Amino acid sequence: MQPDRYDVIILGGAFSGASTAILLRRDHPQLRVLIVEKSEAFDAKVGEATTEMSAMFLTRRLAMWHHLEAEQLPKEGLRYWFTNNKVTGHANATEGGGFIRSAVPAFQLRRDALDEYLLKTAVDEGAELLRPAKARDVELNDFDNKLTIEVGDEVRELHCRWLLDATGRVNFLGRRLNLIERNDEHPVAAIWCRWNGVRHIDDIAARSGDLAARNVSSRRLATNHYAGFGYWIWVIPLGNGETSIGVVFDKRLIDLHHSKDRAADFIAFLNAIPALAELLDGASPRLDDLRFYSHLPYVSKQYMGNGWALLGDAAAFLDPYYSPGLDHASFTAEATAEIVGMDAKGEDIATRIVEHNEAFARSYVRFFRSIYKDKYYYMGEADLLTAAMILDTAHYYIFVVIPAYRFAKKFLWMPVLGPKPAFFSYHFIKFYHRRFKAIALARRAAGEAGARNDGRRIKAYFNLNFSPMHMFLRGLKLWMLAEADNVRLQLRRLFGRRPATTPAAEGVEARG
Numbered sequence: 001m002q003p004d005r006y007d008v009i010i011l012g013g014a015f016s017g018a019s020t021a022i023l024l025r026r027d028h029p030q031l032r033v034l035i036v037e038k039s040e041a042f043d044a045k046v047g048e049a050t051t052e053m054s055a056m057f058l059t060r061r062l063a064m065w066h067h068l069e070a071e072q073l074p075k076e077g078l079r080y081w082f083t084n085n086k087v088t089g090h091a092n093a094t095e096g097g098g099f100i101r102s103a104v105p106a107f108q109l110r111r112d113a114l115d116e117y118l119l120k121t122a123v124d125e126g127a128e129l130l131r132p133a134k135a136r137d138v139e140l141n142d143f144d145n146k147l148t149i150e151v152g153d154e155v156r157e158l159h160c161r162w163l164l165d166a167t168g169r170v171n172f173l174g175r176r177l178n179l180i181e182r183n184d185e186h187p188v189a190a191i192w193c194r195w196n197g198v199r200h201i202d203d204i205a206a207r208s209g210d211l212a213a214r215n216v217s218s219r220r221l222a223t224n225h226y227a228g229f230g231y232w233i234w235v236i237p238l239g240n241g242e243t244s245i246g247v248v249f250d251k252r253l254i255d256l257h258h259s260k261d262r263a264a265d266f267i268a269f270l271n272a273i274p275a276l277a278e279l280l281d282g283a284s285p286r287l288d289d290l291r292f293y294s295h296l297p298y299v300s301k302q303y304m305g306n307g308w309a310l311l312g313d314a315a316a317f318l319d320p321y322y323s324p325g326l327d328h329a330s331f332t333a334e335a336t337a338e339i340v341g342m343d344a345k346g347e348d349i350a351t352r353i354v355e356h357n358e359a360f361a362r363s364y365v366r367f368f369r370s371i372y373k374d375k376y377y378y379m380g381e382a383d384l385l386t387a388a389m390i391l392d393t394a395h396y397y398i399f400v401v402i403p404a405y406r407f408a409k410k411f412l413w414m415p416v417l418g419p420k421p422a423f424f425s426y427h428f429i430k431f432y433h434r435r436f437k438a439i440a441l442a443r444r445a446a447g448e449a450g451a452r453n454d455g456r457r458i459k460a461y462f463n464l465n466f467s468p469m470h471m472f473l474r475g476l477k478l479w480m481l482a483e484a485d486n487v488r489l490q491l492r493r494l495f496g497r498r499p500a501t502t503p504a505a506e507g508v509e510a511r512g
């Protein structure tokens, strides 16, 4: 064994890098795997909410139940709160989200704790680690790569058959290969930090009686979204008592990115939303932790070649809405480890590399065009955003979560909307998504933006039985009612008359 030659070198030892190392070492213990990690210790970062699939990857594939139960919080689905000038707090804000506990595990993560644990596990499984050490340069040749790294003051040269890039948004390899393309069709940015002393929403509800009666599961453990025209805010509880709060906004619609005093404007933005202000009363932001990303989405033209691959954020990022980041990271880790394993066994991997590149490229394009493109135009409409959430979630359950849990009974690497036959879902989702944008803009033009944002409750259920079908039908019903109401708006526009009252959207349960 030559000291500086490895079967696999992984750059970056956080979620994507450490998980891939664990899979490689467990499934192919003969492989010599080295992780090169820049940081001395991980600090808090975003990527705190799992989905059902990234949770399945952590529990079933990586066997992390013990860590997740001891150090992290369970997650209770997605929850939405909307606002208009009648809303004074949670009690009269329109609310969408789970009614009872989610039947499928998911987690709210302190990423520094998780990533440290994953990296330690990779080392315990036999991966070698250089830390702190930084990749500086690389020369790729078919399955024979040369890497230059810095370890303290020392510069070292290493060789490997596979070089896997898990350096996140640094995109170490993708940038050198000129593969990374910025997605300017989706101009979204984010600002966030952790907070201390955020009030407990379930205790607020318990004191108000009526609010508590509208829900069974813990609301706090959900990813709570406070949404409006052009933006959404996440509120995620963390196991150390802190709360992660951030805003993601479309720069065409909200101009927080031009802020001269980012902290003050961020805090003022959050406090301008009455329900959120209720939670933040008495809370304090950790301003040392305040972060701003001025442009989120990008994608690599290629995910894998002969002897190299991109993992997780090193390959692509789209939008944190629906928390797809760790799903994508899990899919790339699983798929890449499988191909590297096939190569180690001497199997022909040429067609698998082609399939890998095509599936991930297709997934990104379809995911973006159907779910995210221009979504922020209808984020301020409670019925439309909730209809989209339950329709999208129903698709995710029916075509991804249920097949994995009930049929394959294991984590599957195929990215969302990646399979060719997902063509039908892609076009259907894209169609209703376009309609929601058009309806939202018609409402704005008619002066009725946000009219349905108070006094309603839209329930969602997350399980592996009939709930996804139920959610699908409920989403369709909300959509049809919105279309019918849109006809009223169009008639009013044509005939220039204002009806005496705005018909209430049915199918949305009134409170009480």
Ligand SMILES: Cc1cc2nc3c(=O)[nH]c(=O)nc-3n(C[C@H](O)[C@H](O)[C@H](O)COP(=O)(O)OP(=O)(O)OC[C@H]3O[C@@H](n4cnc5c(N)ncnc54)[C@H](O)[C@@H]3O)c2cc1C
Binding pocket: 011, 012, 013, 014, 015, 016, 017, 036, 037, 038, 039, 045, 046, 047, 048, 049, 050, 051, 054, 133, 134, 135, 136, 166, 167, 168, 169, 170, 172, 190, 192, 246, 293, 296, 311, 312, 313, 314, 320, 323, 324, 325, 326, 327, 329
């Ligand atoms: C605002 C926002 C909110 C998000 N919220 C969620 C969410 O709720 N749920 C979710 O699933 N995802 C979320 N994401 C996405 C999530 O953060 C990422 O998908 C995830 O962290 C990717 O993990 P990773 O291991 O690929 O990269 P990272 O976590 O970025 O790790 C990269 C590692 O590489 C190391 N590194 C960098 N350069 C070098 C180098 N030259 N040499 C050696 N090491 C190097 C770094 O030190 C780091 O440890 C969010 C993203 C954003 C921007």
